[in-house]
Amino acid sequence: MEPIRLSKRMAELGLCSRREADEYIAKGWVKVDGKIVDVLGSKVTPDQTITLEPSAKAAQADRVTVLINKPVGYVSGQAEDGYQPAVVLFKPENQWEGDDSGIRFAPAHLRGLAPAGRLDIDSVGLLVLTQDGRVAKHLIGADSQVEKEYLVRVSGKLSEDGLRKLNHGLSLDGEKLKPARVWWQNEDQLRFILKEGKKRQIRRMCELVGLQVVGLKRIRIGRMMLGNLPTGKWRYLKSGETF
Structure with a gap:
């Protein structure tokens, strides 16, 4: 069996994104066959067992996913042609009053928050922003089957x-x-x-x-409906909610 990069294999297994995998490896949060591997670029074979340390799982638990009802005039990703990205709507005053996730807004939730899918500037409705590479892979990965x-x-x-x-x-x-x-x-x-x-x-x-x-x-x-989330408002994905 041909060895492949550990980070790529972790992403294939759905443990995290490749970017997150590199972060976890560097921090010593990844074990291969029970031994910590902390060298970036390390390779594994498909039959080897990869596990995450509790610290990595705790970091994943702290990552948020946000549902926004995007209005016309905002782009999904990077700012372009003078138009603002939808992420600028993610601020405390725009949090939907009906958000019952129990999660309090924190500036740290902006770190690495990225759109998981496109919605063009003239379109409106449900847009997902996430810090969690597993969510992004599930929604927009090459083999995604999410409707x-x-x-x-x-x-x-x-x-x-x-x-x-x-x-x-x-x-x-x-x-x-x-x-x-x-x-x-x-x-x-x-x-x-x-x-x-x-x-x-x-x-x-x-x-x-x-x-x-x-x-x-x-x-x-997927399973997540726009529902009665008002235009320009956002809410957190609740514990137990999945796409």
């Missing part, structure tokens, strides 16, 4: 077999899209359920079948 659900208001005339193509049969960037579930919610609104998230995917899919997107709102990621 994302959207309400999409459209204009234009749908091509004859457009709805069938939206469900399965379109390609973007030279790649066939995974099967989706798309149906009419009402006369001018479609409901989309996807398991992938290419850049501006829904808008581009609609253009291919003769429709223009007028409004787009993400209402669910």
Whole structure:
């Protein structure tokens, strides 16, 4: 069996992200077959047993995940073209009054907080920010099967077999899209359920079948619903809640 980097193997096993793995290794918080390995770049074989020390598990427990109802005009990630990133909304005065997580806001929660998935500047709804590499991998890793659900208001005339193509049969960037579930919610609104998230995917899919997107709102990621979280407000993911 070909040895691979310890950090890569830890990420494959879902123990943490590769960045977190390097941090834990450097701090002496990782054991391989019962022995501490603290040298970055160390390699292991797939049959070796990797465990985290209690200190690493405690650090993971302190990492937060935040659900935001993103308004129009904010970008998901880094600031661009003069537009602010959604993370600027993560401040005490914007915490939803209905947040019953029991977690108190702390400036330390901003450290390493990053979006787990895109929601473009003209779209609104559920956006996840997380400090936890395990959450990010689950939601946006290459093998993620987590569903994302959207309400999409459209204009234009749908091509004859457009709805069938939206469900399965379109390609973007030279790649066939995974099967989706798309149906009419009402006369001018479609409901989309996807398991992938290419850049501006829904808008581009609609253009291919003769429709223009007028409004787009993400209402669910996995088991987590946007619910009645108000626009521009955020809440913590509670203990016991999972995607």
